[in-house]
Amino acid sequence: xxxxxxxxxxxxxxxxxxxxxxxxxxxxxxxxxxxxxxxxxxxxxxxxxxxxxxxxxxxxxxxxxxxxxxxxxxxxxxxxxxxxxxxxxxxxxxxxxxxxxxxxxxxxxxxxxxxxxxxxxxxxxxxxxxxxxxxxxxxxxxxxxxxxxxxxxxxxxxxxxxxxxxxxxxxxxxxxxxxxxxxxxxxxxxxxxxxxxxxxxxxxxxxxxxxxxxxxxxxxxxxxxxxxxxxxxxxxxxxxxxxxxxxxxxxxxxxxxxxxxxxxxxxxxxxxxxxxxxxxxxxxxxxxxxxxxxxxxxxxxxxxxxxxxxxxxxxxxxxxxxxxxxxxxxxxxxxxxxxx
Amino acid sequence: xxxxxxxxxxxxxxxxxxxxxxxxxxxxxxxxxxxxxxxxxxxxxxxxxxxxxxxxxxxxxxxxxxxxxxxxxxxxxxxxxxxxxxxxxxxxxxxxxxxxxxxxxxxxxxxxxxxxxxxx
Numbered sequence: 001x002x003x004x005x006x007x008x009x010x011x012x013x014x015x016x017x018x019x020x021x022x023x024x025x026x027x028x029x030x031x032x033x034x035x036x037x038x039x040x041x042x043x044x045x046x047x048x049x050x051x052x053x054x055x056x057x058x059x060x061x062x063x064x065x066x067x068x069x070x071x072x073x074x075x076x077x078x079x080x081x082x083x084x085x086x087x088x089x090x091x092x093x094x095x096x097x098x099x100x101x102x103x104x105x106x107x108x109x110x111x112x113x114x115x116x117x118x119x120x121x122x123x124x125x126x127x128x129x130x131x132x133x134x135x136x137x138x139x140x141x142x143x144x145x146x147x148x149x150x151x152x153x154x155x156x157x158x159x160x161x162x163x164x165x166x167x168x169x170x171x172x173x174x175x176x177x178x179x180x181x182x183x184x185x186x187x188x189x190x191x192x193x194x195x196x197x198x199x200x201x202x203x204x205x206x207x208x209x210x211x212x213x214x215x216x217x218x219x220x221x222x223x224x225x226x227x228x229x230x231x232x233x234x235x236x237x238x239x240x241x242x243x244x245x246x247x248x249x250x251x252x253x254x255x256x257x258x259x260x261x262x263x264x265x266x267x268x269x270x271x272x273x274x275x276x277x278x279x280x281x282x283x284x285x286x287x288x289x290x291x292x293x294x295x296x297x298x299x300x301x302x303x304x305x306x307x308x309x310x311x312x313x314x315x316x317x318x319x320x321x322x323x324x325x326x327x328x329x330x331x332x333x334x335x336x337x338x339x340x
Numbered sequence: 341x342x343x344x345x346x347x348x349x350x351x352x353x354x355x356x357x358x359x360x361x362x363x364x365x366x367x368x369x370x371x372x373x374x375x376x377x378x379x380x381x382x383x384x385x386x387x388x389x390x391x392x393x394x395x396x397x398x399x400x401x402x403x404x405x406x407x408x409x410x411x412x413x414x415x416x417x418x419x420x421x422x423x424x425x426x427x428x429x430x431x432x433x434x435x436x437x438x439x440x441x442x443x444x445x446x447x448x449x450x451x452x453x454x455x456x457x458x459x460x
Contacts, residue, residue: 019373034428035399036374210373214399275377277397297399298376325395325402 007052008139008189009196016206023209024114026053031208038211039218039300042178046145047207048199054140055117056186057124057131059108066129067108071099072234072255074244080105083162083173087234087242088123093254095228095237096123100184102164102173109171109186111140113224139192143204144182144215149174151202152183155195177212179219179339217306218299220269220337226280226294227267227308233258236265236310266314267294269338272305272331276324279307284322286315286333293322299338306338344432345408345449348458352432353408355447363436364396364405364427367459372398375424380416381438387411389446394437396427408449411440 004027013020018029029050031038041047059067068076073086082103088096097116102109110131112120117135124131143152152158156172159165161181164173172185187195200206213223222228228237233251235243235258243255258264268291272278282293289311296307309320318333342355350368354361369375379395387393392404393413416438420426427435450458 019370030400031373034374036376210399275397276379277377277402279402298397 005053007050008192009050009052012193012196013050013206018206018208021209024053026114028053029206029208031210032206035208035210035214036300038205038207039214041205041207042145042180042211042215043301044146046143046148046151046182046204047211048196048204049142049144049207049209049212050139050196051142051184051212052135052139052192053114054135055110055112055114055120056134056138056140057110057112057121058134059110059129059131061107063129064108066127068245068247069249070123070127070129072243072245072249072251074246075101075103075108076247078103081159081163081165083164083175085175085242087228087239088120089234089249089251089255090230091251093233093235093251093258094230095224095232095234096120096230098222098224098228100173100175102171104164104166109134111184115225134186137189138186139189140184140186141192141196141199142176142178142182142184143199144176144178144180145204146180148180148182148204151199151204154202155198156183156185158183177219177221178215179221180215213295214297214300217295217297217308218301218338220339222267222308223295227310232265232267232310235259237267262314266311268309268311268315269334270307270309270320270331271302271334271338272322272329274329275305276327276329277305277307278309278322278324278329278331282322282324284309284320284331286311286320287317289313289315291315291320301339309333342447344452345447346452346455346458347406347408347449349406351405351408353449355442355445358442359414359439360409360411360442361436361439362393362405362408364431365455366431368403369428369431369435372396372403373400374398375427378420378424378427378437380418380420381413383413383415385413386443387413387440389444405437407440409442409446410444411442413438413440415439
C-alpha cells in the first residue's frame with residue numbers, strides 16, 4: 001500500500017492535537033475538540049474544515065458541451081458566476097460521483113470526492129476532456145456556520161448564495177456541506193496557513209471530518225459511497241432536483257424511465273424512536289419492503305438517531321422496524337428534511 | 341481496594357473484596373470519540389468472563405464492554421443514561437459503568453504500566 005497523502009496543513013493539524021484518520025488515501029483530521037463540540041461550533045458560530053483532499057480540476061470553458069453530456073444537470077445554460085451541484089452519471093444512469101462545478105467567465109473548477117478523483121480523471125480522459133489537476137498545488141478550506149459569512153466578509157467580498165468569485169489569492173464559492181451558510185475557498189498551498197491563522201484569530205474553530213459527517217447527515221445531504229454509489233441513480237437517491245439537463249446525456253434513458261415509472265430503489269430519511277443508532281448496513285423492513293441503512297448517527301441538534309435508508313421499492317407505510325444487532329427497534333420515515 | 345487493572349479489550353476493573361467495578365479506559369473513550377448512549381445491564385443479571393455487559397454508542401462507532409470475570413450485577417451507573425459524556429470526561433472515575441458481585445475471582449488483568457505498553 002502506498003503512503004498516505006497529506007495536505008499542506010498536516011503539521012498544523014498535529015500541532016492542534018487533531019485525531020488523524022485515513023480517508024480515501026489521505027491522512028485527515030477527524031476531530032480536534034471532539035465531534036459534538038465541533039458540530040455545535042458550526043451550528044452556533046463558525047468552523048473551518050481542511051477539505052484539500054477533495055479533487056480539484058480546472059476545465060477549459062470551450063469543452064462545456066462535452067462536459068454537459070456527462071452530467072444530469074444543465075451546466076451550460078446557467079450564468080458564469082454560479083456554483084452547481086451535479087452528478088456524473090454512467091450509461092446505466094447510476095452515479096459515478098457527485099461534484100460541485102464553479103463556473104467563471106474563463107474557466108470551470110470541478111470539485112469531486114477524494115475517493116473518486118482518479119475515477120473522474122479517467123472518465124474525463126475517456127471522453128477526451130482536458131483538465132489541469134490542481135489537487136496538490138492548491139488547498140480547499142470550507143468556512144461554515146451561522147456566523148461564517150459575517151466573519152469572512154472581513155477577509156473577502158462575499159458573493160450571493162451558490163455563486164462564485166475570484167479575489168486576490170482566493171478562488172471561492174458560497175457553498176458548503178453542513179446545512180449552514182459559508183464559503184469554500186481554494187488557494188495556493190503557500191497561502192493556506194496564513195489564511196487559517198486569520199480565521200482562527202477571528203474565532204473560527206477547526207473542525208474535522210467527524211463533525212463534517214454529522215453536520216451533512218443532519219442537513220439531509222448525501223455522501224458518495226453511502227447514499228450515492230455506482231449502483232444508485234440520482235433519482236433513487238431522491239436527487240431528482242439535480243436532473244435539469246435538457247440535452248442528451250449519459251444515462252438519460254434510464255433516468256427518464258425511472259422518473260416516469262417510479263420503478264426504482266428509494267432512499268428515505270428516518271428517525272428512530274430509541275437511543276440506539278442504526279448504522280450503515282443495518283437491515284430494516286417497512287410494509288414488507290426490505291431496506292438497508294446507508295448512513296446513521298445521532299443528530300446532535302435533535303437529540304435522537306437519524307439516517308438514510310435505501311428501500312428496494314417505495315414502502316407504503318412510514319413505520320419501519322430496524323434490526324440493530326438482533327434487537328428490533330421502531331422508527332419512522334420522514335418526508336421533510338431533518339432540520340427545518 | 342486493589343489496584344486498577346486493565347484488559348486487552350480496554351476495560352478497567354477494581355476489585356474490592358467480593359465486588360468489582362468496571363468501566364472503559366481513557367484510551368478506549370478517546371478512540372470511540374463522543375459517547376452518546378449506553379445500554380446498561382439489569383441489576384441481578386449474571387455474566388461470564390468475556391460476555392458483553394455494556395453497549396457503548398459513540399458518534400464514530402459502537403463498542404461493547406466485556407465482563408472481566410464471572411459476576412452478578414449489583415449496581416449500574418444510571419447517571420450515564422442522561423450523561424453518557426461522563427465516560428469521555430472521567431472514564432476511570434465518574435464514568436464507571438457497573439458494580440458486580442464476583443462469582444469467580446480472576447485478577448489476571450494488566451497493571452496500568454503493562455496496559456500502557458500494550459496500547460502504545
